[in-house]
Amino acid sequence: MIKVASYNMRKGIGADRRRNPERILDVLAEIDADIIALQEADRRFGARAGVLPLRLLEDHSDWKPVGFRMRPDSMGWHGNAILIRKSASVVDCCPIHLPALEPRGAVMADVDAAGLAMRIVGMHLDLSGLWRRRQAAAVMAHVAARADTRPTVMMGDLNDWTAASGCLRDFGRDYRFAETGPSFHARRPIGRLDRIMVSQDLRIVDCGVHASAAARKASDHLPVWATIAPR
Numbered sequence: 001m002i003k004v005a006s007y008n009m010r011k012g013i014g015a016d017r018r019r020n021p022e023r024i025l026d027v028l029a030e031i032d033a034d035i036i037a038l039q040e041a042d043r044r045f046g047a048r049a050g051v052l053p054l055r056l057l058e059d060h061s062d063w064k065p066v067g068f069r070m071r072p073d074s075m076g077w078h079g080n081a082i083l084i085r086k087s088a089s090v091v092d093c094c095p096i097h098l099p100a101l102e103p104r105g106a107v108m109a110d111v112d113a114a115g116l117a118m119r120i121v122g123m124h125l126d127l128s129g130l131w132r133r134r135q136a137a138a139v140m141a142h143v144a145a146r147a148d149t150r151p152t153v154m155m156g157d158l159n160d161w162t163a164a165s166g167c168l169r170d171f172g173r174d175y176r177f178a179e180t181g182p183s184f185h186a187r188r189p190i191g192r193l194d195r196i197m198v199s200q201d202l203r204i205v206d207c208g209v210h211a212s213a214a215a216r217k218a219s220d221h222l223p224v225w226a227t228i229a230p231r
Helices: 021-031 054-060 129-144 166-172 213-218
Strands: 002-008 035-039 063-065 081-085 089-097 105-113 116-124 152-157 194-198 202-209 224-230
Touching: 002 021, 002 116, 002 152, 002 194, 021 054, 021 213, 035 116, 035 152, 054 063, 081 105, 081 116, 089 116, 089 129, 105 129, 116 129, 129 166, 194 202, 194 224
Parallel strands: 002 035, 116 152
Antiparallel strands: 002 224, 035 081, 063 081, 089 105, 105 116, 152 194, 202 224
């Protein structure tokens, strides 16, 4: 089995409106997932530097970022990043360019972790329902076009409230959702904006929302997690 998680970390800005990368790392340590998809992991302007300093990850965590090398100081692509255990290996990785009115993107990595060969996709989709559906189609087309197939986990902030329509229905044709529960707003979660989906060759053993006291302060989203295993 392997544990995955998705977290919109809001650029490290917590409920007190202060940027605190150490607080984000504390929340990740509480979850202790093998693979983590982050959203809003880079600053929005300027060099778009990563919010979590690489030295902080190296010295005080068990994770390393997947290196997409899109910008010298960024951890990911349009704020999307993937962390994996230091013991895991990256076979391949790439950004996924999405159709959008405002800057949006996704990232994909083929990872060997905890004895499993996985394909991981992290994303942060648009606020517009029409563009979300176009972006979901682009993500699924990108994965389907790969020459090889791997058990696939898709995670991220999908910005969609209704499971029966829109991009969630589109994803649901080929992927199964982990029933993690509401994750937004962190102080009083009512929206299931953050999602974890798996391909049909994976099963969801357990899942949930990480609602610790630290997580309620660190961002406006709560992290979601799932334990998965091959079928």
